[in-house]
Structure formats: C-alpha cells, structure tokens
Amino acid sequence: MRDLSKDLQGKGDxxxxxxxxxxxxxxxxxxxxxxxxxxxVVFENPQNAEEILDLSKRFGSKHNExxxxxxxxxxxxxxxxxxxxxxxxxxxLFDNVDRVVDIKTLADKFDDAAAxxxxxxxxxxxxxxxxxxxxxxxxxxFDGEDGKLMNLYLNxxxxxxxxxxxxxxxxxxxxxxxxxxxLDSIEALEQQVDxxxxxxxxxxxxxEKSNQIKTLSDRIGGxxxxxxxxxxxxxxxEDLTDIFDADSDSMxxxxxNSAKASKLSSLSKDLSGKEQDLLDNIDQIxxxEDLVVxxxxxxxxxxxxxxxxxxxxxxxxxxxxxxxxxxxxxLLSNIENVDNFEKxxxxxxxxxNHPEFFKLLLSVGEDLDIKPxxxxxxxxxxxxxxxxxxxxxxxxxSDLNIGPDSDGPDDVPPSNDDLDDDFDAVSLLESxxxxxxxxxxxxxxxxKIRASxxxxxxxxxxxxxxxxxxxxxxxxxxSPSSTTGTELPMGIIGGVNLKFSSGDYDxxxxxxxxxxxxxxxxxxxxxxxxxxxxxxxxxxxxxISADTLSVAEGTSIDFSxxxxxxxxxxxxxxxxxxxxxxxxxxxRSLDSIVINNSDFATRGSGADFVHLMAAANxxxxxxxxxxxxxxxxxxxxxxxxxxxxxxxxxxxxLNSSYGGLNGVYxxxxxxxxxxxxxxxxxxxxxxxxxxxxxxxxxxQSITIGVSGL
Numbered sequence: 001m002r003d004l005s006k007d008l009q010g011k012g013d014x015x016x017x018x019x020x021x022x023x024x025x026x027x028x029x030x031x032x033x034x035x036x037x038x039x040x041v042v043f044e045n046p047q048n049a050e051e052i053l054d055l056s057k058r059f060g061s062k063h064n065e066x067x068x069x070x071x072x073x074x075x076x077x078x079x080x081x082x083x084x085x086x087x088x089x090x091x092x093l094f095d096n097v098d099r100v101v102d103i104k105t106l107a108d109k110f111d112d113a114a115a116x117x118x119x120x121x122x123x124x125x126x127x128x129x130x131x132x133x134x135x136x137x138x139x140x141x142f143d144g145e146d147g148k149l150m151n152l153y154l155n156x157x158x159x160x161x162x163x164x165x166x167x168x169x170x171x172x173x174x175x176x177x178x179x180x181x182x183l184d185s186i187e188a189l190e191q192q193v194d195x196x197x198x199x200x201x202x203x204x205x206x207x208e209k210s211n212q213i214k215t216l217s218d219r220i221g222g223x224x225x226x227x228x229x230x231x232x233x234x235x236x237x238e239d240l241t242d243i244f245d246a247d248s249d250s251m252x253x254x255x256x257n258s259a260k261a262s263k264l265s266s267l268s269k270d271l272s273g274k275e276q277d278l279l280d281n282i283d284q285i286x287x288x289e290d291l292v293v294x295x296x297x298x299x300x301x302x303x304x305x306x307x308x309x310x311x312x313x314x315x316x317x318x319x320x321x322x323x324x325x326x327x328x329x330x331l332l333s334n335i336e337n338v339d340n341f342e343k344x345x346x347x348x349x350x351x352x353n354h355p356e357f358f359k360l361l362l363s364v365g366e367d368l369d370i371k372p373x374x375x376x377x378x379x380x381x382x383x384x385x386x387x388x389x390x391x392x393x394x395x396x397x398s399d400l401n402i403g404p405d406s407d408g409p410d411d412v413p414p415s416n417d418d419l420d421d422d423f424d425a426v427s428l429l430e431s432x433x434x435x436x437x438x439x440x441x442x443x444x445x446x447x448k449i450r451a452s453x454x455x456x457x458x459x460x461x462x463x464x465x466x467x468x469x470x471x472x473x474x475x476x477x478x479s480p481s482s483t484t485g486t487e488l489p490m491g492i493i494g495g496v497n498l499k500f501s502s503g504d505y506d507x508x509x510x511x512x513x514x515x516x517x518x519x520x521x522x523x524x525x526x527x528x529x530x531x532x533x534x535x536x537x538x539x540x541x542x543x544i545s546a547d548t549l550s551v552a553e554g555t556s557i558d559f560s561x562x563x564x565x566x567x568x569x570x571x572x573x574x575x576x577x578x579x580x581x582x583x584x585x586x587x588r589s590l591d592s593i594v595i596n597n598s599d600f601a602t603r604g605s606g607a608d609f610v611h612l613m614a615a616a617n618x619x620x621x622x623x624x625x626x627x628x629x630x631x632x633x634x635x636x637x638x639x640x641x642x643x644x645x646x647x648x649x650x651x652x653x654l655n656s657s658y659g660g661l662n663g664v665y666x667x668x669x670x671x672x673x674x675x676x677x678x679x680x681x682x683x684x685x686x687x688x689x690x691x692x693x694x695x696x697x698x699x700q701s702i703t704i705g706v707s708g709l
C-alpha cells in the first residue's frame with residue numbers, strides 16, 4: 001500500500017477504501033502506467049475492477065474503450081468472450097462500445113434464434129451495426145412474433161427499408177416482413193408512382209409480385225401504373241414482352257386491350273410468326289381464336305384470314321351456321337364475299353363453281369347497287385350459262401332493278417329453252433346420298449344435260465372415257481365394246497358428290513333403259529347393291545367420276561341389264577369386290593386400274609365380254625372370271641398379272657404400249673414397263689403359263705398386241 005500511495009499520490013483514501021482489492025488496483029496501475037484519470041474510473045467503480053483488469057490485460061490497446069463502458073462492463077465482457085477469436089469482430093465491438101447493451105441484446109436474440117434452428121449467428125449483429133437501431137425498433141414492434149422476427153434476423157440488412165415502409169404503410173407490415181427480397185423494388189416503384197395511394201394499395205397487396213413489376217417496368221421503360229392495374233396477369237404480360245421484344249408501341253396496344261392479353265399470348269404461341277398480325281387485329285382476337293380452331297391453326301389458311309380481317313367475324317359466323325356445315329374451306333376461299341352468302345347459302349357453291357362470273361356479278365352489281373343475294377338464285381343459274389359480256393349483264397341487272405327501257409330491249413332476249421335446261425339441271429350442283437332408292441326428279445335426260453353448261457367438265461370426262469374405245473385395239477376387231485354409247489335413251493343421275501349404299505334399286509319407273517351415275521367430284525359405292533327393272537329391258541349402267549371413284553372393300557354390284565361399267569378420271573381400286581351383269585363388264589380409267597381378290601361374272605349365253613382400259617397401268621391379282629366370260633380385252637401402257645385364270649374357250653386380247661416380245665409373247669416372272677407381264681401364276685384353262693413353251697402350248701387364244709391408247 002505504501003508503494004502504491006507513493007505511485008498514486010493523492011489517492012490514499014481511495015486505496016484505503018479498497019484495501020481488499022489492492023492487488024487488482026496495483027495490477028491496473030501498472031496496466032495503465034499509473035494514469036490517474038483511468039484509475040479514477042476504477043475507484044469510482046471498484047465492483048468492476050477485476051473485470052476491468054481482465055479485459056485490459058486481454059485487450060491492452062482498448063483501455064479507453066473498456067473504461068468508457070464501465071457501466072456495462074458485464075455486457076462488454078460477455079461479447080468479448082464470444083468474439084475473442086475474431087480480431088475484426090473485436091475491433092468492431094470496441095469501436096461501437098457505446099452500443100454494447102443493444103449489441104448484446106440483439107446478439108442474445110440471435111443466439112436464441114440459432115438455437116431454434118434459424119441459420120443466424122451473433123456475429124451477424126456486428127456485420128449489420130448500421131441497421132442496429134432499425135432492427136431493434138422492428139424487434140420491439142414484432143415482439144413475441146417469432147416467425148416474423150426470424151425472417152428479420154435472417155435479413156438484418158433489410159431492416160432500414162422495412163422500417164421505413166412500415167412507418168408509411170403500417171397496415172401492410174406483415175406482408176412486408178415476409179417479402180423482404182421485394183423491398184428494394186417496392187421502394188423504387190413507390191417513387192415511380194409518386195406514392196399514389198391507390199397504386200401503392202395494389203402493390204402492397206401483392207408484394208410478392210413487386211420484383212416482376214419492377215423488372216417489366218425497367219424493360220418496357222415505364223408503364224408501372226398499367227402493370228399494377230394488370231397485376232393478376234403479369235405472367236402473360238411478361239410473355240408478351242418477350243414476344244414483342246418490349247416494343248413500346250406494341251406494349252401500349254396490349255395494355256389498352258389487357259382483357260385480351262391472355263388470348264393474344266396463347267395464340268402467338270400457336271401461330272408462330274403471326275404475332276404482329278394478331279396484335280394488329282387484337283380487337284377481333286375472340287373471332288380469330290375460333291377460326292384457329294375451325295382451320296386447325298393452318299398457317300396458310302390463317303394468312304387468308306389476316307389478309308381479310310374485316311371479314312373474319314362473318315366467316316366465323318357462317319362456319320358455325322348449319323347451312324354451311326362442311327364448307328369452311330370453301331368459305332375461306334371466298335372470304336371476300338362472305339357477306340353475300342348469309343342470305344342464300346347456295347351462293348357459296350355458285351361462287352365456287354363460277355368464280356369469274358361471280359366476280360363480274362359483284363363488279364356490275366356494285367355499279368348498280370345490286371347484291372347477288374338480292375337476285376333470284378334460279379335466275380343466276382340461268383344467267384351464268386348465257387356467257388354475257390359486262391355491258392349485257394349490266395343491262396339485264398338494270399332491267400331487273402328499275403325495269404326495262406320504255407321502248408323495250410333492242411336485242412334478242414336469251415332463249416327460254418336454254419334457261420329452262422339450266423334450271424332443270426340444278427340438281428347437278430348438289431351432292432346426294434342414295435340408300436336403295438333413286439328419286440325420279442334426280443334422273444335427267446342426257447340431251448337436257450348436254451344442253452346445259454352446268455355439268456360440262458364431268459361430261460368431258462364421260463366423253464373421254466367413252467372415246468378410249470376409238471383407240472383400243474379391241475374396238476377395231478369384231479369383239480363387242482363395253483359402254484361405247486347406245487342409241488337407246490340414257491338417263492343421268494348427277495351431282496357433285498354422290499354416295500350409293502346397300503339396297504335394291506328399282507329402275508322400273510325412272511323412264512330409261514340405260515343410266516349413267518356421274519359425279520363431278522367424288523363417287524362412293526359401298527355395301528350390297530342391286531339394280532333391276534320389272535320390265536327386264538335394261539341395257540346399260542355406268543358409274544363415272546370426274547375425280548375419284550371409290551368402291552369400298554366387300555362391295556357387291558349386281559345389274560340385271562346387259563352391261564355394267566365403271567369409269568374415273570383417277571385411279572380405280574377394286575379390292576374384294578364382286579361385279580355382276582348379264583353380258584358385259586367394263587372398267588375404264590384415265591389413270592390406272594388396280595383389282596385384287598375380286599369376281600367379275602356374267603350370266604349370258606353368248607360371247608360375254610370383260611373389257612379393262614387404263615391410260616397408265618393395269619394391276620390384277622386374283623381376279624376371277626365366271627365361265628360364261630368368253631371375250632376378255634385389256635388395254636394399258638403396262639399390264640401386270642398375278643394369280644389369274646382365263647376361262648376355257650375365252651378369246652383374250654392383251655394390249656400394251658410395246659406389245660409382245662418378238663411380237664408374240666408376254667414377259668414372264670417380272671414387270672417390264674410397256675409390256676404385258678405374266679408375273680406369277682397366270683393360267684389359261686388352268687394351264688400354267690410360265691414360259692414361251694407353255695404359252696405356245698396353251699396360250700393360242702391369247703393375243704399380245706400394241707395398245708392404241
């Protein structure tokens with residue numbers, strides 16, 4: 001004590017008052033170099049002397065900081081013990097020793113949070129001292145609400161922004177603390193909308209969408225208000241922003257039509273490359289959506305729609321109209337005229353079949369303020385056959401509209417007979433299905449049809465098929481020729497698409513002995529069909545298509561007349577089909593004939609005849625002839641035969657482009673272009689013809705010639 005009194009002059013009374021701690025004071029005097037100002041702090045807080053000494057020895061450079069926090073020396077000691085192993089943390093602690101109580105308070109809370117499984121550490125407090133006041137303030141606000149506090153402790157760096165927003169929007173405090181990653185975006189958007197209460201209400205009601213709104217706003221260059229007003233479809237708008245490359249003009253249209261944004265996005269994905277067309281017609285997006293369904297999203301068809309946007313709505317309506325069922329493609333092809341079709345659906349077929357006349361009709365009608373739908377349809381079907389020039393048609397329509405000139409027309413009016421012919425033939429412009437009965441009003445005379453122009457293309461095919469006889473080798477011989485035409489009256493059952501199904505067709509009361517069933521597009525035959533007459537005077541029945549003739553597998557056609565024929569512009573496939581007639585069966589194609597596993601049978605007692613003619617190839621496999629067939633002729637570029645037995649006593653003429661090998665023989669075992677080819681199992685009267693020797697022995701009744709087709 002005497003030594004200390006000498007070293008610490010004037011502090012004798014303090015030493016006497018703390019005689020029980022002289023050793024601690026002595027060590028502190030030494031530690032502080034007998035600095036009386038520092039020792040005064042010790043004498044004023046003798047109860048803390050030992051802890052001051054401990055901290056001073058451990059952190060000798062921090063005497064002043066330790067002494068300045070003497071009132072909170074326990075907190076300093078506690079924190080120093082926690083962070084002693086990290087020099088930077090100790091430095092931070094003593095640099096902020098005036099906040100030691102707050103630091104320890106928060107560090108304790110972080111310890112508790114870590115103990116409950118939250119990934120935080122007391123050291124996080126020292127790393128975020130600049131947010132200490134805000135964290136403590138929020139800690140007090142959410143006292144007892146551990147879920148919110150844990151979120152805060154995990155993100156102490158957000159405390160400042162969070163507290164500021166909660167101060168301004170206290171009612172949304174809970175939403176804000178659970179969306180800390182959105183705070184920067186919320187603050188930025190708050191500035192961009194100038195704190196508008198209505199917009200902020202939307203934003204704070206959807207804090208989880210704040211980042212998306214901010215990102216889109218940055219990409220588009222504004223439109224925060226529009227984005228907020230459409231906060232429920234931000235994903236759609238984001239897709240459209242990508243699709244239109246954030247183009248400001250495009251986005252302006254989208255925001256102005258936000259109710260259609262979802263469909264615009266969906267259709268833009270379905271119709272790749274048509275995004276701008278969709279945007280340009282966004283006011284019709286509902287109509288376009290329906291048309292995408294109608295046309296299966298076909299790009300070429302949708303191009304037609306986009307080129308005629310003013311017609312899209314009417315096109316959609318007509319597609320839905322039962323009167324136009326199955327005609328959606330025809331409507332699209334005539335999209336510029338859809339307004340004309342609603343009043344009279346027949347005009348669509350008329351426009352399709354007579355495009356040039358319909359175009360002229362529209363042009364003249366526009367001059368006279370007359371619409372096609374306001375003209376009697378029967379009159380139109382008559383006018384189209386008259387081949388009127390523009391001035392002539394204009395005069396006729398003008399007379400219809402305002403009446404003829406008082407002096408009457410100077411020229412000769414068109415023949416009433418011509419008009420009547422076209423009127424009677426109107427059924428040729430329609431499609432028909434038959435199931436055992438043919439209405440008499442659908443049977444027209446060949447002369448009347450030829451007098452009309454309504455069926456001209458089909459008649460041309462009919463005539464071309466008949467004309468094949470002129471070039472057939474058989475026609476120049478004594479052999480009979482199928483379907484070459486007859487002097488007997490012929491009735492024609494015609495239409496665009498015809499379908500004949502199973503049934504016994506009684507032709508007794510239809511007024512003809514020969515019939516042609518002719519389609520301008522497709523002719524379909526299926527089931528078991530019989531054609532007969534009680535008078536037993538039937539001569540000929542021909543099925544003809546100007547496009548495709550389809551005979552379903554398993555079909556049977558039995559004609560009680562002399563000759564049964566089939567003819568088509570396209571290839572004819574006859575698979576597993578039976579054909580029966582009294583004397584003659586003929587098949588003709590301006591392409592090829594394919595026959596597999598079928599029976600051709602006649603019932604006559606004379607020289608019953610089968611004649612096959614094709615402009616391209618004849619392919620036969622397992623075609624069976626009845627024993628009554630005595631004359632068989634085939635004409636084609638190439639003839640390929642398999643599994644075929646020519647009946648005993650029959651005369652066979654097989655004519656190809658190049659005729660026979662050495663002028664006599666078929667080609668055996670393979671197919672050669674332009675030849676008659678016995679490829680497999682070809683017989684005459686059950687004798688196999690597989691070589692020239694066999695042909696010489698058993699094929700004397702078979703002639704291989706050159707076709708004239």
